[in-house]
Amino acid sequence: MFTSTTDRGPETPIRLMVIIGSVRPGRVGLSVALWVHEHVTARGGFDIDFVDLAELNLPPVDEHRLPRTGQYGRKHTAAWSERVQNADAFLFVSPEINSSFSPCLKNALDFLFSEWSRKPVGLVSYGGKGGGAFGVAALRPVLSDLGLVTASSHLNISRVSEQVDDGFFLPSDDQIARLDGLLDELRALAPALRSVRESTLVAS
Template sequence: MSENHRLMLVVGSVRPGRIGLPIAEWVRGVVEEHGGFDIDFVDLAELALPFMDEPRHPRLHEYTQPHTIAWSERVAAADAFLFVTPEYNYSYSPALKNALDFLNQEWWRKAVGFVSYGGVSSGTRGVAALLPVTTVLGLVRVGANVELSFAGQRVDDEGFHPDDREVALLGRELDELENLSTALRQARLSPLT
């Protein structure tokens, strides 16, 4: 069995023509080179969760829908999360909000990082809107985030083309995710109160 942490890499946009997918593919390549994680690559467009359709609150963990049970199992198996997210009107995508809201306990005491993209603000306002949600779900944020300015101008048929600073920052973020995941692994052994 691998000693690596399990990192769920989530493509947070489902919009046709999105640049999040080539950015996430670049991130996946860097994660593979890093070597500290086993990757669960989640494209929310492929996951295709409907709007929340469970009759009971997620904190009760009494799921009735097969898609919720499958999503719960995937999230529960992860040690850390890396969300590749755009900025939509000073916030983040409704698909990402829906995916987060489907579950509760499965997120607790796990590390989270962000790769944001957009125009001049690099998607940072989307991450700012995500922080209260991830905090209330019990996720613990790393300090380093990757912020990609004018990312759409750096995507072509071959993929996303980062600069050296962005590559280095992603490496630092992955190191922080690995270290924080190690620390939180023990914390998850204690019962939730």
């Protein structure tokens, strides 16, 4: 959960939600996401809410009304809504599964609608040979439907398990540079899109 207040001055850290898109026992994604968390923390400028979908434990979407209504009957949806609403930007760490992206990430996205809208998202994908490129291609239209703005920089990690040792992901210099590029873009997009959200609220 975020600890910051509602004061959103220019120097205020960006509230970045990092979501681990795998719930599988023995998942490699946890090592990748922990490296992302550590790198973002060391870099500074972001207030991180680390979401482990295994801990969040959402059921398959079980709401009666459509997410666009914003009317939720389940406690877990209301809690998830509040948490996502509080984020300024997102970073999804997702495996490639059968040439698509993580089904549990899709389910977590499908629960909500306006909470995602006009916010930036960065993608870190990983997998076997493909490095998650097909997963990212499948994810992009979903993000677009939800009004998320996808950063053009991204990090694809091929043969991810070869870079994990004793639970630690060991990044290459190029991967660190790519993650930094992604974070730079989120830093630029988050305040700009916050202004868009605020002006839209005033206009409507």
